[in-house]
Amino acid sequence: MLKEEKKAHLVLPDGRDIQLDVITDNMGNHSIDIASLRKDTGYITYDPGFMNTGSCMSSICYINGEKGILRYRGYDIEDLVQNCDFIEVAYLLIKGVLPNTKERQEYTQLLNKHSLLHVDMRNFFRSYPHGAHPMAILASMVASLSAFYPEMEERDPEDNIDITVTRLLSKMRTIAAFTYRQDKGYDFVEPRYDYSYCENFLNMLFSSPVIDYHPDPVHVKALNQLLILHADHEQNCSTSAVRLVGSSEANLYASVAAGCCALWGPKHGGANQAVMAMLNKIISDGESVESVVEKAKDKNSSFRLSGFGHRVYKTFDPRARIAKKMCKEVLEAGHAQDRLLEVALKLEEVALNDDYFIERNLYPNIDFYTGIIFHLMGIPQSMFTVLFAMGRLPGWIAHYLEWRHDPYQKIGRPRQVYSGPELKKVIPINER
Ligand code: ACO
Numbered sequence: 001m002l003k004e005e006k007k008a009h010l011v012l013p014d015g016r017d018i019q020l021d022v023i024t025d026n027m028g029n030h031s032i033d034i035a036s037l038r039k040d041t042g043y044i045t046y047d048p049g050f051m052n053t054g055s056c057m058s059s060i061c062y063i064n065g066e067k068g069i070l071r072y073r074g075y076d077i078e079d080l081v082q083n084c085d086f087i088e089v090a091y092l093l094i095k096g097v098l099p100n101t102k103e104r105q106e107y108t109q110l111l112n113k114h115s116l117l118h119v120d121m122r123n124f125f126r127s128y129p130h131g132a133h134p135m136a137i138l139a140s141m142v143a144s145l146s147a148f149y150p151e152m153e154e155r156d157p158e159d160n161i162d163i164t165v166t167r168l169l170s171k172m173r174t175i176a177a178f179t180y181r182q183d184k185g186y187d188f189v190e191p192r193y194d195y196s197y198c199e200n201f202l203n204m205l206f207s208s209p210v211i212d213y214h215p216d217p218v219h220v221k222a223l224n225q226l227l228i229l230h231a232d233h234e235q236n237c238s239t240s241a242v243r244l245v246g247s248s249e250a251n252l253y254a255s256v257a258a259g260c261c262a263l264w265g266p267k268h269g270g271a272n273q274a275v276m277a278m279l280n281k282i283i284s285d286g287e288s289v290e291s292v293v294e295k296a297k298d299k300n301s302s303f304r305l306s307g308f309g310h311r312v313y314k315t316f317d318p319r320a321r322i323a324k325k326m327c328k329e330v331l332e333a334g335h336a337q338d339r340l341l342e343v344a345l346k347l348e349e350v351a352l353n354d355d356y357f358i359e360r361n362l363y364p365n366i367d368f369y370t371g372i373i374f375h376l377m378g379i380p381q382s383m384f385t386v387l388f389a390m391g392r393l394p395g396w397i398a399h400y401l402e403w404r405h406d407p408y409q410k411i412g413r414p415r416q417v418y419s420g421p422e423l424k425k426v427i428p429i430n431e432r
Contacts, residue, residue, distance in 0.1 A: 008032045012041060027062065044415045050235075051311075056243065056406065060093060060398050061234040065312035070319065072232055073097075081322055086227040087111065087197050090394035093232055094165060094401065107166075108196065114163075114170040115191035115200070117178070118148045125182045134179040134386045135264040141175045142168070143257035161404075164252055165397050172256075172393055173197065176386045177204030183382065198223040201390075206378065218333040219377045222326050223387075226370060229319040230391025232398065233312075238262035238269065242396040244412040246403050259396045260389050266306075269388040272371035273381050274306035279340045279372075282347075289347045297356045305351060307368030314361035323369035330376045341372050 007019040018041055021033040031054050038044050047053045062071040070077040073092050080089055084098065091099045091107055099107060121144060128137055149167055178188050181204075189207045191200045195215070202215040202223065233239070241262035246255040263269035282292055296305040310317055331338055348364055351357045374384050403409065 012043065016041065027064070038415070044417075046417050050240075055235055055240065055412070056403070056408075058234060058399070058402060060402060061232045061395070063234055063312055065310070065314050068313060068315040068318045068321075070233070077229065077318055078322060081225050081228050084228065085196070085198070086224045086231070086391075089228045089231050090169060093394040093398040094169075109193075110166050111170040111197060112191065112193045112200075114167045115174050117171060117174050121145075121148055122178070122188065125178050125188075128182060130185070131183075133264075134176075134183060134382050135260060135389070137179045137182070138172075138175060138386050138389060139257045139260035139264070141179075142172060142260055143254055145171060146251050146253035149253075161252070161401070165401075168252060168256060168397065169393060173201050173390060174204065176383075176390050177201055179386060180205050180380075180383055183380075196220070198227070202377075216333075218330060222330050222373055222377065225322065225326055226373060226387070227391035229322060229366060229370075230388050232392070232395030236268070237265075238392060239396055239399050243399050243403050246400045247410070247412040252397065252400055255400055256393065256396050259392070263389055263392065264385060269385040269392075271306055271365070271367035272374070272384045272388070275344075275367055276340070276371040276375065276381050276384070278306045279343050279347075282343055283339055289343065289350050292347065293350050293354055293357075296351075297354070305347070305357075305362075307364055307371075308351060308357070309360070309362040310365045313363065313365065316363045317365045319366035320364045320368055323366055323373065324364075327369045327373050327376070330373055334376060338372070338376065340375060344368065344372060 006022055008022050010018040010020060012018060018037075020037070023031045023033055025031070034045055045053075060073060062074070063069065072080060072089065073096060075092070075098075080092075084092075087108055088099055088104055091097075091104065121141070124141065124144065125137070145168065149164070174191055181188050186208075189204045191204060195203055198220045199215040202219060203213065206215075207213045235243075238259040242255045242259040245258040246252070250258075266274050278292075281287075282289065293305065295301055295303050296308075327341060331341060348368070351362070351364075356362075370388075371381070371384055374387060375381075379387065
């Protein structure tokens with residue numbers, strides 16, 4: 001990171017000419033350093049949605065939205081998807097380097113060792129009403145881990161952060177699978193020491209005493225790839241939530257529970273469910289994709305094409321490109337025809353050739369395809385965001401840890417532009 005010689009000048013209404021440092025990062029992007037603006041001038045900046053605000057310095061993830069580039073710790077997403085499994089990528093994000101064979105083996109064993117849930121925690125699952133949203137269960141169960149494994153609170157957190165991180169990474173997979181089994185009314189399936197992370201998850205979802213189930217290698221590969229694609233995306237809504245909660249020195253479990261809640265919304269992690277709902281509706285209503293695209297353009301309608309557009313990518317989302325390929329692989333391996341994929345491809349074609357979408361740089365995002373892949377793997381819609389959360393977990397953890405070692409380390413506390421009334425006097429209740 002460099003600090004440039006050149007300064008940015010800001011002329012205030014009272015005539016003061018303020019000089020601000022310009023920071024140029026390793027990729028040549030410039031930022032204006034306003035950290036002391038309020039102290040020096042009394043002014044703050046107004047930036048709803050934080051469209052122009054860099055909230056931290058981070059070395060974890062690099063995105064170039066104009067060129068469609070995504071890298072974790074310097075490695076291109078395509079390279080990682082082709083050459084690593086999810087656990088290697090999780091290791092990379094959390095520890096900063098890719099593991100060698102021995103390290104990967106040891107890490108996998110450690111994850112398996114910590115995959116069981118405390119028996120009292122398992123009982124919690126049975127208390128949720130039938131039909132409870134899996135994200136509600138996931139978020140509360142992740143927060144509950146701090147009650148069952150409170151060592152982070154009790155001793156110096158630096159002594160046991162490694163074990164806490166490993167526990168969370170491993171147990172979240174078990175929680176996610178149990179959430180599904182609870183919803184189905186099935187018995188829980190224990191994790192197995194001889195399965196990999198993704199095999200174990202699929203086995204915990206689908207194993208049955210009356211069916212000879214073995215995780216399909218194509219599905220294991222697809223799950224690995226999907227989790228890698230979701231593993232980090234710099235300062236998105238849920239990661240910012242994790243950092244913000246973590247900045248109050250809340251423990252890792254509590255901070256990640258906040259990330260789960262942020263991810264839940266349809267504008268973030270819930271978007272793949274919205275895509276499936278949209279595709280299913282098109283099929284059941286017999287509506288043409290052309291009229292759906294017209295509806296998405298109509299400013300009098302709140303309808304948007306789910307799975308299209310992205311706050312950062314103004315070209316094809318690189319993850320969407322990989323997911324589209326994977327979608328076809330899973331489909332071909334199952335020798336299936338899928339009406340949903342057919343409609344999705346048609347919708348994509350019509351939108352990408354439409355001026356409205358071209359002018360606004362609206363391309364399919366990752367969620368446009370992931371729902372279809374999960375569906376082909378037999379995973380129900382209600383679980384889609386849970387899988388997204390499983391994938392995003394290493395990223396959340398990496399950002400939480402990065403904040404812990406950030407010398408700045410201030411509690412996150414934005415300011416506001418007040419738009420309420422001036423001082424008012426309370427009128428006694430009987431006179432109001
Ligand atoms: N369908 C139709 N029009 C759209 C869409 C869409 N999916 N997305 C954006 N637009 C239009 C907006 O109406 C706006 O038009 P205008 O300039 O005429 O007013 C313009 O494109 C810019 O849109 P914004 O909402 O300002 O863009 P922003 O960056 O704030 O939003 C977002 C990005 C939320 C992803 C948006 O594109 C959207 O709602 N997409 C659908 C939901 C979705 O797929 N979310 C998943 C995001 S990816 C993820 O979380 C992993």
